[in-house]
Amino acid sequence: MSADNGIYILVTRDGFYIDHLQAIENLHWNDKKKEHTAELNQSMVYTMFRNAKVVHSEQKALDVAMKMHQEIMNDDCGIIEYGIQTIFGWQDRYFPTSCCENQIVMVNTEGDSICGNCGAYL
Numbered sequence: 605m606s607a608d609n610g611i612y613i614l615v616t617r618d619g620f621y622i623d624h625l626q627a628i629e630n631l632h633w634n635d636k637k638k639e640h641t642a643e644l645n646q647s648m649v650y651t652m653f654r655n656a657k658v659v660h661s662e663q664k665a666l667d668v669a670m671k672m673h674q675e676i677m678n679d680d681c682g683i684i685e686y687g688i689q690t691i692f693g694w695q696d697r698y699f700p701t702s703c704c705e706n707q708i709v710m711v712n713t714e715g716d717s718i719c720g721n722c723g724a725y726l
């Protein structure tokens with residue numbers, strides 16, 4: 605079984621967003637084409653990184669990432685399959701304030717908050 609996880613640093617116009625995440629390929633999922641593309645998916649950028657730690661220098665971002673890495677590896681069964689990775693593709697844009705332009709917060713039958721417009725988990 606694969607952990608499929610890593611410490612990811614998303615580079616944006618307003619800072620570096622750092623978090624420990626799984627299934628990062630979802631960032632490249634294109635809803636219209638139903639395939640992965642080079643472009644980043646806004647609702648995935650928003651839902652995956654909205655709880656991330658934000659810093660404003662590359663050095664600080666690396667420090668935070670190393671610390672997160674260390675904390676996980678200190679665990680008995682700590683594993684980080686992809687180590688620390690930097691993600692480009694959003695560096696000219698501000699971090700999104702919502703999953704999509706017409707965010708509608710709804711609760712599905714499982715009790716999860718989702719966007720009624722794009723389907724993102726909020």
Ligand SMILES: [Zn+2]
Nearest residue numbers: 703704719722
């Ligand atoms: Zn949405």
